[in-house]
Amino acid sequence: MTTTAYRSRVETTGAGFGGLVRAELTKLVTVPRWLLTLAAAVLLSVLVAGLAALGAGQDNSGGDGGGPPVAHNPLEPFQDRGHFVHRELTGDGDLIVRVDSQEGGGWAKAGLMIRAAEEPGADYAAVMVTPEHGVRFKSGTGTDLAGSSAASPTWLRLTLTGTTVTALESPDGINWTGVGTVELPGLPAKTLAGLFVAVPDEVVVTRQFGTESISGNTVETTAVFGSLAFTGDLAPEWGEREHPTGPAVTDDRTGYTVSGTAVTVTGTGDLGPDMFSPDATRMTLTSVLIGLCAVISLAVLFITAEYRRGMIRTSFLVSPARGRVLLAKAIVIGGAGFAAGLLAALGSFALASAGGVVPPLPDLFAWPVLRALIGTGVMVAAAAILALAVGSLIRHSAVAIALVLLALLVPQVAASGLPLSAANWVERLTPAAGFAVQQTVARYDVAIGPEAGLAVLCAYAAAAMAFALWRQKRRDA
Amino acid sequence: MEATIEVRGLHKRFGPTVAVDDLSFTVPPGQVTGFVGPNGAGKSTTMRAIVGLDRPDRGTALVGGRPYRDLRAPLREIGVMLDASAIHPGRRARNHLLWMARANGLPASRVDEVIELVGLGSAAHRPAGGYSLGMCQRLGIAAALLGDPPVLMLDEPVNGLDPEGIRWIRGLLRSLAAEGRAVLVSSHLMSELEGSADHLLVIGRGRLVADTGVRELLASASGDRVELRTDQRREAMAVLTAAGATVAVTDAETLVVAELTAARIVELLTGSGVAFSGIAEHRATLEEAYMELTRDAVEFRALAGEAS
Numbered sequence: 001m002t003t004t005a006y007r008s009r010v011e012t013t014g015a016g017f018g019g020l021v022r023a024e025l026t027k028l029v030t031v032p033r034w035l036l037t038l039a040a041a042v043l044l045s046v047l048v049a050g051l052a053a054l055g056a057g058q059d060n061s062g063g064d065g066g067g068p069p070v071a072h073n074p075l076e077p078f079q080d081r082g083h084f085v086h087r088e089l090t091g092d093g094d095l096i097v098r099v100d101s102q103e104g105g106g107w108a109k110a111g112l113m114i115r116a117a118e119e120p121g122a123d124y125a126a127v128m129v130t131p132e133h134g135v136r137f138k139s140g141t142g143t144d145l146a147g148s149s150a151a152s153p154t155w156l157r158l159t160l161t162g163t164t165v166t167a168l169e170s171p172d173g174i175n176w177t178g179v180g181t182v183e184l185p186g187l188p189a190k191t192l193a194g195l196f197v198a199v200p201d202e203v204v205v206t207r208q209f210g211t212e213s214i215s216g217n218t219v220e221t222t223a224v225f226g227s228l229a230f231t232g233d234l235a236p237e238w239g240e241r242e243h244p245t246g247p248a249v250t251d252d253r254t255g256y257t258v259s260g261t262a263v264t265v266t267g268t269g270d271l272g273p274d275m276f277s278p279d280a281t282r283m284t285l286t287s288v289l290i291g292l293c294a295v296i297s298l299a300v301l302f303i304t305a306e307y308r309r310g311m312i313r314t315s316f317l318v319s320p321a322r323g324r325v326l327l328a329k330a331i332v333i334g335g336a337g338f339a340a341g342l343l344a345a346l347g348s349f350a351l352a353s354a355g356g357v358v359p360p361l362p363d364l365f366a367w368p369v370l371r372a373l374i375g376t377g378v379m380v381a382a383a384a385i386l387a388l389a390v391g392s393l394i395r396h397s398a399v400a401i402a403l404v405l406l407a408l409l410v411p412q413v414a415a416s417g418l419p420l421s422a423a424n425w426v427e428r429l430t431p432a433a434g435f436a437v438q439q440t441v442a443r444y445d446v447a448i449g450p451e452a453g454l455a456v457l458c459a460y461a462a463a464a465m466a467f468a469l470w471r472q473k474r475r476d477a
Numbered sequence: 478m479e480a481t482i483e484v485r486g487l488h489k490r491f492g493p494t495v496a497v498d499d500l501s502f503t504v505p506p507g508q509v510t511g512f513v514g515p516n517g518a519g520k521s522t523t524m525r526a527i528v529g530l531d532r533p534d535r536g537t538a539l540v541g542g543r544p545y546r547d548l549r550a551p552l553r554e555i556g557v558m559l560d561a562s563a564i565h566p567g568r569r570a571r572n573h574l575l576w577m578a579r580a581n582g583l584p585a586s587r588v589d590e591v592i593e594l595v596g597l598g599s600a601a602h603r604p605a606g607g608y609s610l611g612m613c614q615r616l617g618i619a620a621a622l623l624g625d626p627p628v629l630m631l632d633e634p635v636n637g638l639d640p641e642g643i644r645w646i647r648g649l650l651r652s653l654a655a656e657g658r659a660v661l662v663s664s665h666l667m668s669e670l671e672g673s674a675d676h677l678l679v680i681g682r683g684r685l686v687a688d689t690g691v692r693e694l695l696a697s698a699s700g701d702r703v704e705l706r707t708d709q710r711r712e713a714m715a716v717l718t719a720a721g722a723t724v725a726v727t728d729a730e731t732l733v734v735a736e737l738t739a740a741r742i743v744e745l746l747t748g749s750g751v752a753f754s755g756i757a758e759h760r761a762t763l764e765e766a767y768m769e770l771t772r773d774a775v776e777f778r779a780l781a782g783e784a785s
Contacts, residue, residue, distance in 0.1 A: 005479050005506060006627035006657035008553040015550035015582035023580035030572035031565055310563035313530055314620070317557050318580040320529050320546040 020319055020328040028302065028332055037298045038336060041291035042343045049287035049348030053355035074362045075369070075440055077277030078141040080120035082198025083267020084113060084241040085256045089193040093232025094159045097195065097225050098173065099129050099152040100262075104199040104221025106132035109271060112158040113196045114165055116187055118241040123184045126196060126271065127156050127167035137167040137180035138271060147179035152223075160232075163187045173227065192239070193230065195256075195263055197223045198271040205276075205420075205444070216276075220253065222266040229261070242267060275444040280361050281372050282438045284352040288376050291344040292408070295380050297401050299333045299387035304397040323469045326392060330465060333388050334381040341380025345373040368440035368450075375437030375454055382434060382454070382461040383408060389464035393471055407431045407460075420445060427453075431460045480506055480541045480627035481659050482527055482555075487536035489522055496522040497533070498683040504661045506627070509654045511674035511691075512663040513767060519683035520663045521559070524632055528557055540628060550581040552624030558631045561617030566606025570597060570616050573605055577623055591619040596645070610637030618646070629653060630661045635669045647673040667767035679770050687770050691763065698766030699759055703739045705732045706755035707746075716749045717742065733759050 028034060095112045102110045111128030125139040127147075135147030135154065147169050155170040163186075167179040199221035206213045242254050256265045303326075306312040319325050349369070353361045362369050383404070391400040411432035415423035427433055427447035436453025439446060448456065482504040489497040497519040504510045514520050525531040527538040529545040540548065540555045548554050564573050574588040592601045595615040600608070608616065614637055621629055634650075635643055650673050654660045664670050670677070677694060679687040687694065704727075707713045713732060714724050722737040734742060739756055746753055 007480075008625040008627060010553060010583055010587050010623075010625040012550045012553055012582040012624075013584075015580075019582045020580050023576040026572065026576035026579050027565075027568075030569065030576070031567040033567050305565060309565060310560050311565060313525075313559060314563055314577070315580075316530060317528055317559075318552060318577050320548060320551060 017324055017328065020324055021331055023318070024325075024328045024332040028336060034298055034301070037294050038340050041294035041298075041340045042347065044294070045287045045289075045291035045344035046347035046351055048290055049284055050351040050355060052287060053284070053352040074277075074280060074360060075366055076141045077274035077441055078121075079270045079272060079274045080122075080124075081269025082109070082196050082271045083254055083256070083265055083269070084115070084118070084192070084194060084196040085263065085265055086113075086115075086192040086194030086239050086241070087230065087237070088235035088239070089114070089160070089191050089230075090189060090233040092159075092161050093191075093193055093230065093234065094157070095193055095231075096155065096157045096173070096227070096229040098155050098227040100224045100226045102129070102131060102152050102197070102221065102223040104131075104197075104219060106130065107200050107270075108221040108223075109136075109196075109198040110152070110221070110223030110225070110265070111156050111196065112167075112194070114158055114160050114187075114191050114193045116184070116191060118192065118239075123186050125158065125165035125167070125182050125184060127158050127169065127179055128196075128198075128271075129154050129156065129169075135169045135179055137182075139165070139180075139182040139184070141273070143180070143182055144272075145180035148177065153226075155227075158193075160187075160191065160193070193232070193234065194238070195223075195225055195228075195265055196271070197221050197265045197267045198269060199267075200270040200272070201268075203276055203444075218268045220266060220268055222264065225263045225265070227261055228263060273442060275442065277441060277443070279439060279441040279443060281349070281369055281440040284348055284361060285345055285372060285376055285438045287348050288341060288344045288380070289409075291340055292380055292383055293405060295337045295340055295384050296387040296404050296408070299337065299384035300391035300397055300400045300404065302329060302333050303388055303391040304395055304400060307395040308397070322472050326388075326465070326469055326472060330385045330388055333384045337384030338377040338381035340377075342374065342377030344380075345376035349373060362440065366440075371450060372438045372440050375450060378454060379434040379437050379457060382458045383431070386431065386457070386461040386464050389461065389468040392468040393464070408434075415447075423447070428456070431457050433457055480554075482628060482630065482661055483537075483539045483542075484523065484527065485537050485539075487523060487526055487533050487538060489519075489526055489531060489533045496683055497526065500536070500680070500683065500685055502678050502685060502688055504628070504659045504678075505676065506659040507654055507657050508675040509650050509660045509662060509673050510676040510678060511667075511670040512661055512678045512680065513667055513670065514665065514680035514686075516665050518665075518680045520665075520680060521632060522683075523680070524557075524559060524630055524661075524663065527630065528555070528559075530559075550583075550624065552577065552581040552583060552626065554624070554626055555628040555630060556621030556624065556626040557629075558614075558617040558621045558634060560632070561613040561637075562610070564605040564608075564613065564616065567604055569602055570605050570608070570612075571601040573616065574601075574620060574623060577620055581624060583624060587623060587625075591622045594622060595619040611639060611642050614638055614642070614646075618649070627657070628659045628661075632663050633665070634662060635664065643669075667763045671763045679767065681770075694766050694770075695761055695763065698761035698769055700735065700761075701738070702759040703734045703737070703742055704755075704757050704759040705734055705742065705753055706730050707732065707751065707753035709751050709753075712749070712751045713746060713753065716745050716751055720745050730754075 097112055099110050102108050109128040109130055111126055113124055113126035115124030116122040127137050129135050129152055131151055134149035137145040155173045157168040159166045163184050166181045168176040169179050170176045199219050201216035202219050204215050254267045315325050316322055387404045390404050394400040408431050411426045411430040415426045424447035433448050433453040434457025436448045437450045439450050485501050487497050487500040512520055526533045578588050595618050597615055634646055650660055674691055676690055708730055717724050717734055723735040725733045727733055
């Protein structure tokens with residue numbers, strides 16, 4: 001019998017990896033339930049963020065203990081407080097003082113300051129001594145230079161030339177060492193020059209599962225300054241800026257006394273980063289957790305549904321290179337996760353901004369905010385890929401979904417009930433570290449940086465994928 | 478390279494159970510080859526090994542001269558239907574074919590062609606979850622034909638089809654083979670292959686029991702037996718057994734006689750005055766031939782089952 005060999009008459013184009021990705025995308029979008037899940041992931045997240053914004057707007061209308069807003073930039077919360085006793089300086093000047101003694105704890109500050117105005121957030125430069133952390137030079141919210149480790153009594157000096165402020169220190173008032181220099185282009189011709197004291201509030205953080213309460217007890221600091229020598233065009237009268245106290249404070253002992261070249265200043269409030277300010281962006285983006293859970297379930301089903309129905313065999317028939325099937329799936333579900341996460345984050349942020357939450361949200365285009373929004377997309381994508389890999393390894397939908405949700409959510413819940421040091425390690429080492437990408441503000445409880453945290457989650461996803469690929473090649477389908 | 482399936486020395490065990498034991502065969506082009514054996518004989522394992530779903534412990538399986546894993550667009554090389562109900566129930570049938578086509582870079586127009594070819598037409602836009610077993614089989618065959626492959630391998634394709642569907646698939650398989658394709662069709666019922674298979678691979682306990690043409694098998698199973706129709710059954714049996722024949726009763730009026738030629742039987746019966754209404758060479762059915770072939774294998778299996 002002679003037969004001519006049959007040849008396929010159907011042309012193939014792009015049977016490579018691109019074709020596989022298209023095939024997996026077709027799979028994803030042709031199950032209506034899955035598309036609904038993705039849409040619901042975005043809509044529910046945004047909806048919850050909107051409801052939360054509405055609630056927050058009503059609850060927090062009281063504001064911050066009656067005081068004026070302290071942070072001029074919500075992304076870099078800064079306490080520009082403390083007690084400042086000053087004289088008006090016109091043009092250049094040279095301030096020298098000896099800090100004789102100070103009390104108020106290790107981070108109490110006493111020294112010299114030149115600032116543009118009394119208002120918090122105005123340009124300033126200050127040199128100070130602390131009981132336990134040496135001499136420091138501060139300006140704005142970002143400049144914080146360390147000098148020697150000297151404590152009082154010690155000499156401090158601040159000179160203004162044009163718009164340049166230079167800080168120096170000396171153990172004896174004769175031999176001066178520079179601490180730092182800063183350029184303040186916005187400094188007006190008339191500035192305020194004088195002495196200041198500052199001290200951090202005593203903050204008590206009570207953490208319980210899921211909640212935290214922060215209460216502050218005002219701490220007083222008193223410093224005695226001597227050998228005051230201010231040169232320049234100085235107004236004779238002294239002015240005073242004190243840290244505004246709430247209605248709870250009844251016996252206000254803050255103030256100053258001048259006797260010759262000696263001045264005693266007593267005050268409250270700190271000059272430095274506010275590590276306890278709420279991270280409004282992160283709080284708003286918490287709602288994406290709902291979408292995240294939905295995407296994780298979808299990502300697991302994206303592979304386990306194939307195992308349950310035996311369809312995985314069809315997938316491997318169509319593409320005998322099994323690793324490529326899983327990789328194509330990872331690309332598709334990762335892309336879907338990124339899109340859903342980014343949309344949920346953008347929608348939540350936009351709705352919360354429009355709803356006027358207190359504290360107000362920062363500008364969308366500030367880098368920490370953009371990083372948090374885009375990072376949320378990447379986080380959801382990485383979680384989806386992690387879920388896909390776990391689904392591929394376990395092949396059982398409910399177990400795989402539970403496992404991934406536990407890995408992501410339990411550290412979060414457990415951490416809020418643990419001591420801070422233990423909580424930090426939990427948030428550094430578990431996949432939940434990925435949530436760090438939503439941080440926009442440096443806070444006392446920050447366990448890991450945004451990029452590093454996201455990298456930890458991505459590393460988990462990559463490791464799980466590698467293991468899933470390795471296992472898949474060795475098992476019968 | 479000629480488009481065929483070649484299996485050489487295939488061996489696969491699952492734990493202590495040997496599923497396929499040193500199996501070798503070639504599926505020739507231009508024919509429908511039946512792959513027959515009792516349930517659990519190793520048919521599915523062999524088919525899964527051919528397409529790389531199971532990793533054989535020893536031996537090779539080639540499709541068109543190459544291992545399945547090396548095929549770039551496998552749908553164009555071999556059409557496979559293993560489990561027709563392995564479809565996501567929420568996905569429309571057409572979309573199920575569409576993702577397969579995309580994965581191998583086949584045009585979407587081909588999807589509509591195969592849908593028409595298997596007669597799914599309007600049903601293709603319904604979710605596959607509502608499909609009957611017969612419709613699933615048709616969808617599975619459509620998937621196998623997607624790449625217009627020169628080799629087809631279908632596991633129990635007749636399963637779940639109605640009589641009209643069975644007639645349809647027989648015609649389809651024959652026409653596909655007539656175009657020069659190699660067609661391998663498995664079944665645990667030999668009768669399903671009657672009238673469609675040209676060649677048979679009979680497998681029992683993972684071993685090849687027979688690799689033979691259907692015509693040759695029938696001829697050998699029919700042997701030299703003669704079918705005799707008579708209403709004087711007892712008398713006829715007495716006469717014939719006395720002459721050394723082996724006689725089997727198949728129904729009230731029919732006897733199957735071995736060890737004697739038809740001429741000798743006529744002579745004996747007329748000599749003894751036994752009337753008969755018909756005499757013909759016995760034609761075995763494929764089922765009978767198959768039962769004979771696999772009897773040993775099945776018996777051994779039953780014994781082994783008791784022993785363990």
